[in-house]
Amino acid sequence: MTGPRPMQILIPASNEAALIDGCLSALLVALTPTGATSKQVPVGVTVIANGCRDATAARARAFGEAFARKGWSLRVIELAQGSKIAALNAGEADLPSEAIRVYLDADVTVSPRLLGGLHAALDGPAPLYAGGRPRITGRGGVARAYARLWARLPFMTHGVPGCGVFAVNPAGRARWGRFPDLISDDGFVRLQFAPQERIAVPEPxxxxxxxxxxxxxxVRGRQDAGMREIARLHPELLAREGKPPLGARGAARLALRDPLGFAVYGTVALGVRLRPAPDSWSRGR
Structure with missing residues (x-):
């Protein structure tokens, strides 16, 4: 192909009228990636409003002129079915195969340089996966304590978790076909790649x-159920996990460093064990 590799951003959104403005506003102030020749990268944004009973689609469409002035394209797809997997498959149906693909949750706020970092990391021929540096936020005291502890787990500090936003290049996207009907779409994609094929971009x-x-x-129950489902249906993917263990010493250090966060995290883990496991995707909010 000639010119810089394009980038396509897919945002599944189900009843996200309260959050889609923040997500799209952050994209509007994001710096447009540049290719190896310093030419600006063509960027397209697709919002897939699925099963919405609110104004998600209308609020997204209201950003059309602003994205046009930025030089990016914006399209909004509406689906009656409330399914993130169906939304991802619909959004990808007619995307150019040569595009780098960014999968973005509607509650995520990107920093200005994140897209450029993802594009630079993935602008090559080898199959690659990339994610930014998550700043886990919470408003209430319980959420903040949980977020603090979670951010210190080895999976978060030494891996590329891809929670909320992850990206793949065309060779990486070729590793699977349509998204299968799974709870954990992000886990499924991450495990298509060996640890050395996952790139941590330092932008938050x-x-x-x-x-x-x-x-x-x-939410934790859904996450755990999603990984159990992958282990049951796609056991071959687990060989690529590469998750560093916490261990008893690591747990003790976390408990001493943040007793409140450790207590909240442990309480949530106990609650998951006592609660029936979900059998499908469900909203946490």
Whole structure:
């Protein structure tokens, strides 16, 4: 291909009218990536409003002129079915195969240089996966304590978790076809790549956790169920996990460093064990 490799950003959004403005506003002030020749990268944004009973689609469409002035394209797809997997498949249906793809949750706020960092990391022929540096945020005291502890786990500090936003290049996207009907789309994609094929881009983004113990238990239960589902249906992917263990000493250090965060995290983990496991994707908020 001639010219810089394009970038396509996909945002599945189900009843996200309260959050989609913040997500899209952050993209509007994001710096447009530049290719190896310093030419600006063509960028397209697709919002897939799925199963919405609110104004998510209308609020997204209201950004059309602003994105046009920026030189980016914006399209909004509406689906009656409330399914993140269906939304991802619909959004990808007619994207150019040569594009770098960024999968972005509607509650994520990107920093100005994140897209450029992702593009630079993925602008090559080898299959690659990339993610930014998550700043886990929470409003209430329980959410903040949980977020503090979670951010210190080895999976977060030594890996490329991809929570809230992750990206792949065309060779990486060729590793799977349509998104399968799984709870954990992000886990499925991450495990398509060996640890050495995952690139940690140092640019940050804000990713909020759910508010309150009950919501945290629901979200953590969904995450755990999603990984169990992958282990059951796609056991071959687990060989690529490469997750560093916490161990008893690591847990003790976390408990001494942040007793409140450790207590909240442990309470959520216990709540997950006592609660029936979800069998499908569900909202945490």
């Amino acid at each position: 983004y804000d990713w909020p956790v759910a508010e309150g113990l009950a919501a945290l238990v629901r």
